[in-house]
Amino acid sequence: MKTFIKIIKVFFTLLFFSFSIIMLYYTALAPKIDRFKLAEEFQGSYLSQTMFDILKMQHPDYSDAYFEQSVAFNKRGDYAKGFELLDKAVDHNPKIHLGYSGWMKLRKLRDYDGALSDFDRLDSLTPNSIDAPWGEDIDFLRGECYFGKKNYHEAIGFLNQSIINQKEDWADVHAFVYLGLCEYELGNYEKSISEFQRALNQSDHVPEAHFGIAKAYQNIGETEKAKEHILKAEENIGSKREDSYDEFLNEIYLNEILDFKQSLEEKPSIKKTTDHQL
Known part of the structure; x- marks a missing residue:
C-alpha cells in the first residue's frame, strides 16, 4: 500500500512538473507570434493578460x-x-493603430475632436492611400464626426468625398443618409429628399432613409408622400443600422416612427375640423 501511495505521489509530481514546464514554455519561451495567438484566443x-504582460x-x-x-x-x-x-x-506603430483609436473615440466615447485628430494624423502618414479604419472609409468616419459636432457643412464635404472614394454604387448607404440628415438640419428639405433618395436607389430597405424623407416631405406639405415613406420605414425597421455594443448617431427606433406616423394621421382630421369651422 505504501509503495502504491509513493507511486501516486511520484506520478502527480511528474505531472505537475510537466505542466509547469509546458506553461513556462507557452507563457515565456515559445515564439512570440505563437504566444500572441494563444493570448488572443483567451x-x-x-x-x-499575464501572457501579454510577459510579451510586453x-x-x-x-x-x-x-x-x-x-x-x-x-x-x-x-x-x-x-x-x-x-x-x-x-x-x-501609429500607421497600424491610429485608425482603430479614432474609431473607438468616435463610436465609444463620442470624442469627435479626438477621433478627427487621429484620422487626420493617420491620413497624413499615408498620403498615397485611402485609409479604412476598422473597415470603414476614413472620410465617411470624418463626416460622421462632423455630423456629431453639428458642423453640417463640413460633414457634407467629407461624406461626398467618401462617395467619390468608394464610387456611387459601392459607397456606404449611410453616407447618403447622413447627407440627407445634414441637408434636413440646414433646412434644405428638397435637397434632403434627393439625398435620401440616393440611399433608396441603392436599396429600398433603408428605414433611416424612409424616415428622413418622410419628415422632409412633411415639412414641405407633401403629407401623402410622407405617409407613404413612414409606412416603409415601419415595414423595414428590422433592417435598421444597429450594433450590439454601440448606438449610432443616426440610429432610429420603432417608437419614434410610430409617433411620427400618428402625428401624420392626426393632421388631416385637424385640417377638416378647421375647414368645417370656417
Whole structure:
C-alpha cells in the first residue's frame, strides 16, 4: 500500500512538473507570434493578460500586444485602462493603430475632436492611400464626426468625398443618409429628399432613409408622400443600422416612427375640423 501511495505521489509530481514546464514554455519561451495567438484566443482571461504582460516585458515595442490587451478592457467599458494600452500601441506603430483609436473615440466615447485628430494624423502618414479604419472609409468616419459636432457643412464635404472614394454604387448607404440628415438640419428639405433618395436607389430597405424623407416631405406639405415613406420605414425597421455594443448617431427606433406616423394621421382630421369651422 505504501509503495502504491509513493507511486501516486511520484506520478502527480511528474505531472505537475510537466505542466509547469509546458506553461513556462507557452507563457515565456515559445515564439512570440505563437504566444500572441494563444493570448488572443483567451482574450480577457487572467492567463491572457499575464501572457501579454510577459510579451510586453520581453518585447517593449511590440505594438500588437498593447493593442490586443486593450481590447478586453474596452469591451468591458474600462476605457481608462483600455486607452492607456491603446495609446502605447499608437506610440509604437501609429500607421497600424491610429485608425482603430479614432474609431473607438468616435463610436465609444463620442470624442469627435479626438477621433478627427487621429484620422487626420493617420491620413497624413499615408498620403498615397485611402485609409479604412476598422473597415470603414476614413472620410465617411470624418463626416460622421462632423455630423456629431453639428458642423453640417463640413460633414457634407467629407461624406461626398467618401462617395467619390468608394464610387456611387459601392459607397456606404449611410453616407447618403447622413447627407440627407445634414441637408434636413440646414433646412434644405428638397435637397434632403434627393439625398435620401440616393440611399433608396441603392436599396429600398433603408428605414433611416424612409424616415428622413418622410419628415422632409412633411415639412414641405407633401403629407401623402410622407405617409407613404413612414409606412416603409415601419415595414423595414428590422433592417435598421444597429450594433450590439454601440448606438449610432443616426440610429432610429420603432417608437419614434410610430409617433411620427400618428402625428401624420392626426393632421388631416385637424385640417377638416378647421375647414368645417370656417
